[in-house]
Amino acid sequence: MEYIILLIFSFFTEAVILWQYAASLFSPSHSGKKRLTLLSVLYVLLFFLSLLGQTWLNIISFFVINTVFLYIMFNLKLLLALFHSAILTAIMGISELAVLGMISRFFPHFLLEASVGLVFYTVFSKITFFAVVYLLSWLFKGNKAAQEPYGHSEILLMFIPLSSILMMFTLLSIGETTAYAPPVDFLVTICAVFLLLVNLLVFGINQYNTKRSQEYADLQLLLQKESDSVEYYEMMLAQNENQSILIHDIKKHLQSIRLLNEKNDSDKINDYIQQLMESSDLKETTKLCDHEMLNSILCRYQRHCNDKHIIFHTDIRSGTVQHIYPRDLTSLFCNLLENAVESAENIPDSFIELTVQKKENSPFLIIILINSCQNTPVYNPEGLPISHKSDNGRHGFGIKSIKKVIKQYHGNLQMYYDNDSGTFHTILTLKQ
Secondary structure, rough: HHHHOOOOHHHHHHHHHHHHHHHOOOOOOHHHHHHHHHHHHHHHHHHHHOOOOOHHHHHHHHHHHHHHHEEEEEHHHHHHHHHHHHHHHHHHHHHHHHHEEEEEEHOHHHHHHHHHHHHHHHHHHHHOOOOOOHHHHHHHHHHHOOOOOOOOHHHHHHHHHHHHHHHHHHHHHHHHHOOOOHHHHHHHHHHHHHHHHHHHHHHHHHHHHHHHHHHHHHHHHHHHHHHHHHHHHHHHHHHHHHHHHHHHHHHHHHHHHHHHHOOOOHHHHHHHHHHHHOOHHHHHOOOOOOOOOHHHHHHHHHHHHHOOOOOOEEOOOOOOOOOOOOOHHHHHHHHHHHHHHHHHHOOOOOOEEEEEEOOOOOEEEEEEEEEOOOOOEEOOOOOOOOOOOOHHHHHHHHHHHHHHHHOOOOOEEHHHEOOOOEEEEEEEEEEE
């Protein structure tokens, strides 16, 4: 009976570890209820197969069941699901063999105690399995794109399973030198089990907090999008009002043109008419691209450029940015244009040119930004320009945000300064 209970506890722990590993690395394709249901069914099946007592059958079934769960419940290709399932199977087997070898070498006394020794072996091996899997998921997370951000500070949580392993060593050492007498042996066993549960609980709470933080960040980005949209529509209303004012004043403009005509001053008449035609008040409602979010961003920076007397030109091809998430679109283009406006302001006849187009016969999107720049930028060791903002607390955050989006979409970033034309060039490629 004790063996059955330990077996159930062991498979429950492995299922929780698989759940956290997959949830931290991959994007789910089904709801949480469906994932939990399938995981429960698969691990119940795995439990019954383990009762046959066939080691190779247990290993193969563990590998196959993990593969099925990852492939069906997450957006993974079959080869990638096989790869991660093989990693989990290997770590599970190695952790059990390593713990068995350590106990046999340093604490052989525990192997002679059927109940306590088996409990310590199970808990010790699962804590080791959990620690290695968490470390591996953290390493994979650092190199993974198109997922949620993951703070490097969370590696400090590794001290929890490592401390647990040290505590297990301590309990084993005490038990090896001084035999645990009832009911101390039972209490020590319960402490070992709770030690493993505490590890799982702490990391589960951390994963929940990470998810909540990401939801909060998404909410802030949504508010930013709404703010951009509101500003865009306010600009449209202001433009309509200016058009109404111009229509109201058209009689005065015609009178001025008539006076110039009476003086036969054709040059001034042409200049006057040209000035009226180029007035923004006579232009149609601003639409710079067919993507609503990007159009709001571009309109806002177009107004900034007009206020700073910077020529702003865009060429956004239709359907080029539909695959980019709104939060990434905001981070990328706002930071690019913010840096460009900062560089081009207070320069005579300055300009900003933004081009977004697809590269023919390839899955890449090309973004080219050219802006006036008076001075040659100073570059860091990575070849990227160093910000000269006075606020050191926000020093270089724009470039870091751009690099983060580029990494997420498997892209590339190139920046250089053209001394002959006095322009700064930014070229980005993003995989669609």
